[in-house]
Amino acid sequence: MMNQGDDPTGGTAGEQGRGAWLAGLLVFLALGVMPLVGLAQDVPAASATAYRDIPGLGSRNMVWVVAQLHLLLAGFVLGVPIFAWLCEIVGWKTGEKRYDKLAKEFTKLLTSSYATTALFGGILLFLLIGFYPKLMNYLADVFFPSFIVYCLLFLVETATLYLYWYGWDAMQDSKKGLHLFLGFLLNVFAFFIMIVPNSWATFQASPVVISEGTDLQRAWAATWNPTWWPVNIHRLIANVVLGGYICGAYAGIRYLSAKNEEEREHYDWMGYVGNFIGVFGLLPLPFAGYWLMREIYQYNQQMGITLMGGFLSWLFILQAMLIGVLFLGSNYYFWLGITHRIPGSEVKYRKPMMAMLIILLLCLGVWMTPHSLVASLEEARKMGGTHHPLLGVFGVMSAKMTVANLMILVTFMSFIMYWRAGKEETATWAKVARSLMGGVLGVAAIVVIVLGVWGYFVPAIVRINYFSVAQVLIVLFVMLTITPLTALLLRSAKTTTEMVWGKMPPRAGYALVLNAVMVILLMTLMGYARSSSRVHWHIYGVMRDSSQYAYSPALGYAAAFMSLNTFLFCMLVAFIFWVATMGDKAKANDAGGKGHGAQGTLPAMAGGAPALDERK
Amino acid sequence: MKGGVFLKPAILIVGVYVFLKIVLPLFTAPLPASLIFLYLALTTTGIVIFATLSGPSTDAFFGPIVRFLTGEGQGGAAQGARIAVLLLFPVLVGWQTYTSTAPSDQPPAENRTIHPAPPGEYTGLSNPVPNTPENVMTGKGLYAAFCSPCHGGNFDGKGPASRGFNPPPANFSDPTTIAMLQESYLFWRIKKGGVGLPIEGMPWKSAMPRWEVELPDEWIWKIIMGEYDGAHQKPRTWE
Structure with missing residues (x-):
């Protein structure tokens, strides 16, 4: 028999009281939790959360800025190794150390910009997972195998970058071949790092979904979607352009702030190299863009019309303006180079430059003429609608493609003119060669125009598949004919006027900066176009956007974000340049302070002084 | 030949304007103001680019403008013209701003998409x-x-x-x-x-x-x- 107050477990009365209290608390908690369990059953757990948002800022705006900055930085990080590697090869082949130095100094930028890009990539990933859990869950389900590949690529890319950068000095001379091979590998891995996430983004626009097969087969089918390769090629070329023009802009700024003749000479040369590589990439870029748009249109008529004829078509007028400024800026820089770096050549080349300028402006006028014009009610009545009966024909692809090809030809000829300036061809066959080049150029221009006009009178598919392709091939043929011919001519040419570096006017520096800003703006513009072409779909035709942001932002609103993103990216790049060159500046100051030859120790990104420019 | 520096560009701009505004409509429908503005902007851009291709041409083109606006070595009628320009220019900008923002019974220029995307x-x-x-x-x-x-x-x-x-x-x-x-x-x-x-x-x-x-x-x-x-x-x- 138990006595009152006895504890069957052997505890005291006080302990019993605490136990009862705890038991009561547990029961209370259990009862309290019961409704929550019920609620959780009604709403199937946290996985049902499709969207999250940050009031005020807006999830879409945040992702827009971070994604665009990540993409621009990625373009820079992938473009710079191409630029650096090309410069290194040129330095190796020609023996000019300044190229090698330039390549090295730009590779130095990679260490800081690589980390910044990865940082923005990480932020983007967290934002996407947080804001769009349902979408990310779906994408992870489809693409998980490629996530692993992506991680592995990052590992090998990072290791190669370290070897390439830290081994630069150690692998000079006898091991230069190995170093160049590392540069090659760096670019190969970088290319794959670009195309793997491209597959995720292009899948959203042109999804290929198979319900059967292994994870690997599903991922592969989704990866090899209709717009994957067009985007890969377009972005690869665009990255070269970005890398070149940013190098040019950096050189332009340093040229404007140069303190002595030595710096001016060097940054003038660097600006030339940057502009050349930018133009080198710019010439084939419209072809790649055309192919991409063709694939999009063929993949889905709705998406194609949204971009080219629908509400996004105005973006392509803006694009024409930006590309036009880029072409004008690049040519202007070449022409300034002729008149300022090659004394006495102005008189000789003024008329050809005027002719080229007129052609460029006429072409730009056609390119910028919209199909549907902005007109008041009265003006539209007089025109009989918003299509002008005469100039309306400029608003379609046949005209745009023709003028784009002509502008490419003119820009190419600007370069050839620059190349030949200050030299006298001494070969016996020079006259024949010049006539041949003139003939090829003239015939090519005429054929391009004839095909452009003829394009209005044939079915669209004939124009797209044959005429436009023929125009591109003709322009490529001109380049592939005239470039080697000019090189052969100049091999035996006599230099009549030595090129003088460092004599460019300040506006040349501003032109270089303008070109870089135009390229960045173009990338932000096309980023918006590519993203908005999906309209209210996360994954086109597969997963609908059901968030409060399932509408396309107005063009004015988008333009403000494009400008913001361009500004932020420029600030980031400036920061990266500043950080990367901080140590060199300090070293240069120390060297100057200790009196160790201030001459020849150019700081920072200089790529060296003329002392370094001497041939090996 | 001083006048020639500005004469040719002025003739070119006026010529392009007259062609687009008066000559072209003789053969086809009139052009909207937006397109004329676009073509004139391109013409002006071309003039500035060509004028600044070399140091001497830049000086020849911008030198008189800078000297006129700064009043360097001016007197008499030139000084009066300078003051008139400096006074009239803000008035012109103000007038342009007023006319473009003042309420009007004209409907705004429209930007209709002729070929919207199909469902x-x-x-x-x-x-x-x-x-x-x-x-x-x-x-x-x-x-x-x-x-x-x-x-x-x-x-x-x-x-x-x-x-x-x-x-x-x-x-x-x-x-x-x-x-x-x-x-x-x-x-x-x-x-x-x-x-x-x-x-x-x-x-x-x-x-x-x-x-x-x-x-x-x-x-x-x-x-x-x-x-x-x-x-x-x-x-x-x-x-």
């Missing part, structure tokens, strides 16, 4: 009616009955009723209209009419009837064949 259910449709001479002829007959009053017997958008509409009916013989589109696009536009246009195309901003209430789909497909054939155009295809 997803219409993309990828192909004409189910065989393209035979009989069907094309039937299509043309149906076109004559239902479409030609507005779009014209010559498929040029100049039917007897066309003058009553703004925007005017489409001109199918223009190679920049239906030749750029797939047949499925025309099917959507005929079937749903102006009412069925999406927001970007401004619903109701077209008097095109909603033909689905009167014509069976097969007739619409035949009309499309008749339209292309009559206008001597081919639809956009990918094969």
Whole structure:
């Protein structure tokens, strides 16, 4: 028999009281939790959360800025190794150390910009997972195998970058071949790092979904979607352009702030190299863009019309303006180079430059003429609608493609003119060669125009598949004919006027900066176009956007974000340049302070002084 | 030759303006102000680029402007002109700002999308009616009955009723209209009419009837064949 107050477990009365209290608390908690369990059953757990948002800022705006900055930085990080590697090869082949130095100094930028890009990539990933859990869950389900590949690529890319950068000095001379091979590998891995996430983004626009097969087969089918390769090629070329023009802009700024003749000479040369590589990439870029748009249109008529004829078509007028400024800026820089770096050549080349300028402006006028014009009610009545009966024909692809090809030809000829300036061809066959080049150029221009006009009178598919392709091939043929011919001519040419570096006017520096800003703006513009072409779909035709942001932002609103993103990216790049060159500046100051030859120790990104420019 | 530095650019700008504003409309419809502004901006850009190609040409072009505006070595009439320009320029900017922002009874210039994207259910449709001479002829007959009053017997958008509409009916013989589109696009536009246009195309901003209430789909497909054939155009295809 138990006595009152006895504890069957052997505890005291006080302990019993605490136990009862705890038991009561547990029961209370259990009862309290019961409704929550019920609620959780009604709403199937946290996985049902499709969207999250940050009031005020807006999830879409945040992702827009971070994604665009990540993409621009990625373009820079992938473009710079191409630029650096090309410069290194040129330095190796020609023996000019300044190229090698330039390549090295730009590779130095990679260490800081690589980390910044990865940082923005990480932020983007967290934002996407947080804001769009349902979408990310779906994408992870489809693409998980490629996530692993992506991680592995990052590992090998990072290791190669370290070897390439830290081994630069150690692998000079006898091991230069190995170093160049590392540069090659760096670019190969970088290319794959670009195309793997491209597959995720292009899948959203042109999804290929198979319900059967292994994870690997599903991922592969989704990866090899209709717009994957067009985007890969377009972005690869665009990255070269970005890398070149940013190098040019950096050189332009340093040229404007140069303190002595030595710096001016060097940054003038660097600006030339940057502009050349930018133009080198710019010439084939419209072809790649055309192919991409063709694939999009063929993949889905709705998406194609949204971009080219629908509400996004105005973006392509803006694009024409930006590309036009880029072409004008690049040519202007070449022409300034002729008149300022090659004394006495102005008189000789003024008329050809005027002719080229007129052609460029006429072409730009056609390119910028919209199909549907902005007109008041009265003006539209007089025109009989918003299509002008005469100039309306400029608003379609046949005209745009023709003028784009002509502008490419003119820009190419600007370069050839620059190349030949200050030299006298001494070969016996020079006259024949010049006539041949003139003939090829003239015939090519005429054929391009004839095909452009003829394009209005044939079915669209004939124009797209044959005429436009023929125009591109003709322009490529001109380049592939005239470039080697000019090189052969100049091999035996006599230099009549030595090129003088460092004599460019300040506006040349501003032109270089303008070109870089135009390229960045173009990338932000096309980023918006590519993203908005999906309209209210996360994954086109597969997963609908059901968030409060399932509408396309107005063009004015988008333009403000494009400008913001361009500004932020420029600030980031400036920061990266500043950080990367901080140590060199300090070293240069120390060297100057200790009196160790201030001459020849150019700081920072200089790529060296003329002392370094001497041939090996 | 001092005057020559500015004379040629001035003549060029005025010449381009006169050509676009007065000469061109003698042969075709007048150009909207937006396009004239665009072409003049390009002309001005070209002048500045060419004038600044070399140091001497830059000095020759901008030197007089800078000297005039800074009043360097000026006196008499030149000084008076400078003061007049410096006073008139802000007034001109103010006037331009006022006229562009003041309330007006004119409707704003519109930016209508002529070819908005079709709904997803219409993309990828192909004409189910065989393209035979009989069907094309039937299509043309149906076109004559239902479409030609507005779009014209010559498929040029100049039917007897066309003058009553703004925007005017489409001109199918223009190679920049239906030749750029797939047949499925025309099917959507005929079937749903102006009412069925999406927001970007401004619903109701077209008097095109909603033909689905009167014509069976097969007739619409035949009309499309008749339209292309009559206008001597081919639809956009990918094969």
